[in-house]
Amino acid sequence: xxxxTWHKHRGLEWRLRGRRPGEAMFLAERTEGLSATAxxxxxxxxxxxxxxxEPPPGALLTRGIALELERLYNHAAAMAxxxxxxxxxxxxxxxEIALERLLRVNAAAFGHRYLFGVLDAGGVRRAxxxxxxxxxxxxxxxxxxxxxxxxxxxxxxxxxxxxxxIVTTEQARRLGLVxxxxxAAGVPIDCRLDQPTAPYSAHPPALAVRETGDxxxxxxxxxxxxxxxxxxxxxxxxxxxxxxxxxxxSGGGSGLGWAESPRGEALAWVSLDDGGRITRARLRPxxxxxxxxFDDAARSQNVFTDIPIIEASFWLTxxxxxx
Numbered sequence: 001x002x003x004x005t006w007h008k009h010r011g012l013e014w015r016l017r018g019r020r021p022g023e024a025m026f027l028a029e030r031t032e033g034l035s036a037t038a039x040x041x042x043x044x045x046x047x048x049x050x051x052x053x054e055p056p057p058g059a060l061l062t063r064g065i066a067l068e069l070e071r072l073y074n075h076a077a078a079m080a081x082x083x084x085x086x087x088x089x090x091x092x093x094x095x096e097i098a099l100e101r102l103l104r105v106n107a108a109a110f111g112h113r114y115l116f117g118v119l120d121a122g123g124v125r126r127a128x129x130x131x132x133x134x135x136x137x138x139x140x141x142x143x144x145x146x147x148x149x150x151x152x153x154x155x156x157x158x159x160x161x162x163x164x165x166i167v168t169t170e171q172a173r174r175l176g177l178v179x180x181x182x183x184a185a186g187v188p189i190d191c192r193l194d195q196p197t198a199p200y201s202a203h204p205p206a207l208a209v210r211e212t213g214d215x216x217x218x219x220x221x222x223x224x225x226x227x228x229x230x231x232x233x234x235x236x237x238x239x240x241x242x243x244x245x246x247x248x249x250s251g252g253g254s255g256l257g258w259a260e261s262p263r264g265e266a267l268a269w270v271s272l273d274d275g276g277r278i279t280r281a282r283l284r285p286x287x288x289x290x291x292x293x294f295d296d297a298a299r300s301q302n303v304f305t306d307i308p309i310i311e312a313s314f315w316l317t318x319x320x321x322x323x
Contacts (some may be wrong), residue, residue: 088157178264
């Protein structure tokens with residue numbers, strides 16, 4: 001665990017100082033690139049809390065759509081990594097085809113495969129191409145579902161996942177784990193439900209929970225969440241137009257914001273001076289919380305070759321820790 005602490009340190013929190021919130025979004029979404037939407041949502045919400053700003057309802061719908069698209073492609077990527085770690089090249093190819101289709105849906109809907117440049121403090125910078133989402137998402141998710149069904153019917157794959165890398169409920173609670181890792185260990189934690197903000201206060205997700213805490217449980221949680229993300233995106237598209245940005249009021253203050261990333265709760269705290277510039281900021285992606293759980297899960301194994309499988313199921317980033 002400690003080997004990763006400064007491996008990719010870039011001083012991002014220090015580099016946010018003196019910047020206006022709109023400028024800070026560019027750096028924030030690169031804190032953990034695979035959680036660009038979640039981290040920028042957390043920072044934007046922190047700024048809005050500090051200034052008492054309220055984003056337009058349509059902008060909040062767009063934030064929800066982008067966050068669920070981010071969850072979808074991350075879970076597809078984690079499934080592909082699990083296939084790679086078990087040496088299942090055919091399954092890996094099928095999962096990566098699904099991943100590529102999901103990334104193309106992102107690009108068609110928002111202009112960026114990894115959803116950079118979507119959010120802004122006070123709202124969003126772009127609305128989704130609704131027709132592209134409605135046309136492309138069902139087929140892309142169908143590809144993911146077909147790959148997942150084939151994997152779950154492959155005994156050699158399932159044998160490598162079951163009872164591997166177990167995190168108990170007590171460990172998950174004691175270590176403060178978040179996201180699919182915690183939910184697969186029986187801890188029903190999800191800030192979309194525990195601390196709901198729009199649009200999730202009106203469109204709550206279905207909580208996916210398992211009890212065994214092994215790699216297979218984590219995969220099943222991710223697959224359940226992927227299905228629910230498709231449902232949520234459809235509901236948010238039906239709820240109304242998804243654009244708009246509110247002008248931020250002048251002044252300073254401090255605020256806390258959060259979002260449920262594909263890996264779990266992402267937090268941001270920010271302090272603004274009277275001119276609206278950032279004086280201090282703190283970003284905490286979910287990987288910061290879950291690396292310690294990976295350490296315990298890896299130590300529970302007697303077979304060294306299981307460690308890459310456990311790592312893939314945690315689906316963490318070094319960048320999110322060494323920011």
